[in-house]
Amino acid sequence: MIYASEFGGRDPWGRSFAAEPCEVAGLRRAVWMRLTLWGLPEVVEAAQMCVTELTSNVIKHVGAGTPVTLTISMAGTFVRIEMLDPDARALPTLLAPGRDAESGRGMALVDAITDHRWGVIPREASKVVWCELATDLVPSADHTEGPRAARAEGHLALYGAERSGLVSPSGRLGVAVAEETAIDLIADLLHWLQAHGCDPDEALDRAQMHFEAEVEAGS
Incomplete structure (x- = not known):
């Protein structure tokens, strides 16, 4: 059994970029590399999907080319993904779109992937949209x-x-x-x-x- 305290080297990692569709492939590769190095291959696919959806949300609701910062860190035994953008007004919402709807599926997908572990941190001139993914790690005894x-x-x-x-x-x-x-x-x-x-x-x-x-x- 793998305990959360048995691995070092999981310092927070981040990347600043302009929210453009052409950036998504590079972000997905970076997520794969980071989580593989952290010994967490079981969450790679889910993390890639979340990063893709959060980036797409910024492009669609804030604007293409918006400067954003992606951060990946550990929150206990969970992988935490944060996306910072400079628009405090365009807050993501959880919708239940119909089968033929062309929008509204992004946060619903994130909600399903993360088992409802997501939210928004509003700031004066920006916001952080975050989500957390469960891993196969278990808390060490000294962190119960x-x-x-x-x-x-x-x-x-x-x-x-x-x-x-x-x-x-x-x-x-x-x-x-x-x-x-x-x-x-x-x-x-x-x-x-x-x-x-x-x-x-x-x-x-x-x-x-x-x-x-x-x-x-x-x-």
């Missing part, structure tokens, strides 16, 4: 999530949905998205503490002490 981590993930999903309404249909967040959401949530909690006459720095110190004590007790 406990009940508190699982409960925190549920809180983060609800918080992210309330702030933006743009979380994946599965309700789960990728690690990078969850990290940004957690930082926002912590900042909001500090504002709440300050508004109610509490000391945010003292609260952070106490939380850190609780965390370190629980980690030490668990180990």
Whole structure:
């Protein structure tokens, strides 16, 4: 059995390019090479299809020639694909097109391939469309999530949905998205503490002490 922590060399990889149909073949080759080097041949075909669809979405809904950046990284045992483009308004939507429809199939295909693990991160002047693919890796024993981590993930999903309404249909967040959401949530909690006459720095110190004590007790 292969554990996620047993392989090194899976540093995030990215490529910036102009969204043109002629770029797709090169992107597919690059995806094949990267995931093969990572020892993840089982997700190559699915990753190529996702990259193709995300690129086609940019070409069709933002415009040919749009500068974009593709990033592939690991999110735990999942392969995470991100496509950054400079248009924060043209958000992808999940449609149920009819048999003869000429559009609307792109994100439906991504949704099916990734088992609903996709979403959008809106920014002030850009957006990131992401999706995650399951691999044959399993979490190593030292990265198993406990009940508190699982409960925190549920809180983060609800918080992210309330702030933006743009979380994946599965309700789960990728690690990078969850990290940004957690930082926002912590900042909001500090504002709440300050508004109610509490000391945010003292609260952070106490939380850190609780965390370190629980980690030490668990180990």
